[in-house]
Amino acid sequence: MKIGLRTIKTAIAAVLSMLVASTLDLLYAPAAGIIAILSVGNTKRSSLYIGLGRLASLAIATIISFLCFTILGYNAWAFGVYLLLFIPLSAKWHLTDGIVVNSVLVTHYMLEQSYSFFLLKNELLLMGIGVGFALLFNLYMPNIEKQLKEDQQKIEQNFRELLTDLASELNQPYSGKLSKRCEDLLLFIREGQSRAQMHQENQWQAENMYYEEYFSMRRTQVRLLLDMIKLLKDIRVEEILVEDLRILLEYTAETFDEENDGQAILKRINLVYDVYRSKKLPENREEFENRAQLFQFLQSFKSFIEIKAEFAQTINK
Structure with a gap:
């Protein structure tokens, strides 16, 4: 049985609230104490x-x-109307x-059948004490920025491996293994994004x-990578037509x-486009369709890189 930090903070906040x-x-x-238990959130902002x-x-x-109990009396029916x-x-x-x-x-109020100043103050203090201790203990949150950086490194290593294998499988018999790896990477990125949201919720300063x-951004790139992988099984062209693209993927x-x-x-993608434009036109329908798949693959790859380029411009502004 594992007792987490939030459980410890909740227990201490509840005990101190009751004692005070x-x-x-x-x-x-x-x-x-019950109010304290219900008020300890996952992040500083959520608790506040x-x-x-x-x-x-x-x-x-x-x-x-007050209106319900005054009009209908201090009974269960009045409480029901209140709800x-x-x-x-x-x-x-x-x-x-x-x-x-x-x-x-x-x-x-119903049990005491009163809305006296003492009772109003009593309820306000119960709420204030419970919420206050919950906020106090939630001021400490472990810094997960180191983990987020580690997540980034793992994600980028996965992308490097996927792109290398994508280059190897280009114009080769389709294995289908890359799709599963992309789906696993997508799941890991989603988990990282949840941690990033929690990290942000624990910051008081400007967002x-x-x-x-x-x-x-990486999630969007993975989806494009999945589209590129789906195109692999339909790309069957002369090897000379994929040499530049394979080198581009490896780079x-x-x-x-x-x-x-x-x-x-x-810039390298544009050079590959120029190379394809200089090639002689397809001689039959099958060759045309294969080249179209290859061109679509290159288009998706360009979008894959443009997403990162746009992200870099936004961050550097």
Whole structure:
């Protein structure tokens, strides 16, 4: 059994919330611990937004329940009407995180049959203590930037290997193995993008979306690589027609790097286009169709490089 950091923080925040609430002689002190449990989020920002949302939600819940209990009495029917009003309003104002915890606090009004200043203050303090300790313990989040950089290195190594193998299988019998490797890489990139989003959510300063945009760019490139791999099985041309393209793929694999802006590769692609234009025209329909597949492969590869070039321009602005 593994006990994670979030579990430890949640347990300590809940215990301290209960102890502080008890020390202040608050009614229903254990509720502060429950609020702390529900308020410890995955990131700093999520905890802050959850806490603020629940405080706002408490004010709304108090007003609605006051009207319902005053008009219908402190009973289950009035509580049901309160829920019929509170839940839709919470959904409309994007405060659904506060539905459960504030409905529990509302039952305190029902049990005490009172909306005295003491009880209103009691509920506000229960919420404040629980949310406060959750925010306090979520101020510490492990820095995962090192892992994100390691993810980048693994992704780029995978691309280098895929491009090298793509060059080897060009104009050869189709094996189908590259597609599975691309799908695995796509899954790894998605996981990295989730980590990048979490990393961003743990930053208080101005947003730097570099990692999220990087993983998004690589995801798009993998999809294009999958399109290129699908074209492999239909490319059957004279070997002399693929020599320049094979060299281009190998060069790209050798120079594939986060810092490579793709401009040198785009120039080489244009040279390959010029070579193809200088070739004699196809002599029959089959040769024409094969060359069309080869041309489409080159077009997809150009788009593959242009995506990185556009990303590099955006980042360097």
